[in-house]
Amino acid sequence: MLAASGTFGYGVEFESIVDLSQLGGIIVKGLSREPLAGNPPPRIWEAEGGMINSIGLQNIGVRAFVRDKLPSLRHYQTPLFANVFGYEQADYLEVVQVLEDAEGLAGYELNVSCPNTKHGGIFFSSDTAMLENLVASVKQIARRPVMVKLSPNVSSIAAIAKAAEAGGADAISLVNTFISLAVDARTRKPRIGAGFGGLSGPAIKPIALRMVYEVARAVKIPVVGLGGIGTGEDAAEFMIAGATAVEVGTATFWDPRSPLRIANELGDFLAAQKISNIREIVGTLQMP
Numbered sequence: 001m002l003a004a005s006g007t008f009g010y011g012v013e014f015e016s017i018v019d020l021s022q023l024g025g026i027i028v029k030g031l032s033r034e035p036l037a038g039n040p041p042p043r044i045w046e047a048e049g050g051m052i053n054s055i056g057l058q059n060i061g062v063r064a065f066v067r068d069k070l071p072s073l074r075h076y077q078t079p080l081f082a083n084v085f086g087y088e089q090a091d092y093l094e095v096v097q098v099l100e101d102a103e104g105l106a107g108y109e110l111n112v113s114c115p116n117t118k119h120g121g122i123f124f125s126s127d128t129a130m131l132e133n134l135v136a137s138v139k140q141i142a143r144r145p146v147m148v149k150l151s152p153n154v155s156s157i158a159a160i161a162k163a164a165e166a167g168g169a170d171a172i173s174l175v176n177t178f179i180s181l182a183v184d185a186r187t188r189k190p191r192i193g194a195g196f197g198g199l200s201g202p203a204i205k206p207i208a209l210r211m212v213y214e215v216a217r218a219v220k221i222p223v224v225g226l227g228g229i230g231t232g233e234d235a236a237e238f239m240i241a242g243a244t245a246v247e248v249g250t251a252t253f254w255d256p257r258s259p260l261r262i263a264n265e266l267g268d269f270l271a272a273q274k275i276s277n278i279r280e281i282v283g284t285l286q287m288p
């Protein structure tokens with residue numbers, strides 16, 4: 001059970017309320033080459049069955065992360081993953097290079113749901129050739145495992161996953177948020193300052209499950225599932241669909257201890273089902 005990127009800060013903010021060493025892993029919020037101030041408010045809107053956000057990838061920048069945050073996280077045994085993003089290939093490479101020089105990380109999660117400004121703003125997550133190329137170049141410099149986090153805003157998720165695998169990805173995580181729009185009928189303006197936002201939470205779970213199932217069948221590398229997981233049984237559903245691990249995001253906004261509660265619930269669920277090894281359920285969906 002991993003804490004999903006962007007929903008668990010840099011981890012350290014939670015150390016007084018959550019026993020971080022109990023987590024299966026922490027994925028810190030997205031890191032970029034330079035600090036980013038993010039989008040204008042409002043940045044979050046509670047939608048039906050979920051949440052829309054447009055934080056704009058606000059972060060302190062990779063160098064400040066290494067200097068100010070990483071030292072206090074290192075002493076936890078919990079695997080720590082850096083979520084990395086950029087607006088051109090060189091950005092990703094520079095962020096990973098800075099992290100390579102630092103100790104205390106278990107691996108990287110590449111957030112590829114970003115437009116490539118050098119290629120007309122095409123999203124890395126929606127172009128197979130561009131994605132394969134990006135992953136291959138990161139793999140050349142990364143000594144740690146590289147997980148590629150896919151966007152659900154594509155027509156063929158399996159083809160995109162195969163491109164990440166061809167580039168040398170060690171694992172794939174999905175899904176990121178769904179591009180969405182909340183409208184205030186009275187002011188006739190979007191509810192989110194930047195206009196569109198990303199939908200997450202229970203509302204997206206059925207679509208995330210379908211995509212995890214498709215990707216798990218398309219690739220040989222491990223698949224990490226997320227999207228609306230709020231209970232242990234939700235986590236089991238993702239594993240039955242083919243995920244070998246799961247991340248918890250939006251549920252942390254309702255209760256910061258959600259990842260631990262969900263892990264406990266999953267254990268109880270497996271015990272009640274008389275399943276001794278969680279691997280027994282992975283990819284066992286009986287599709288008609």
Ligand SMILES: Cc1cc2nc3c(=O)[nH]c(=O)nc-3n(C[C@H](O)[C@H](O)[C@H](O)COP(=O)(O)O)c2cc1C
Pocket residue numbers: 004005006007029030051053055057083110111149175176177199200201202204226227228229247248249250251
């Ligand atoms: C407020 C917020 C910030 C997020 N920031 C990031 C981020 O920096 N990098 C990233 O890869 N995903 C980010 N995400 C996406 C989540 O990690 C996750 O993929 C998505 O919310 C779906 O999972 P969930 O329904 O469990 O939240 C963010 C999500 C939210 C709600």
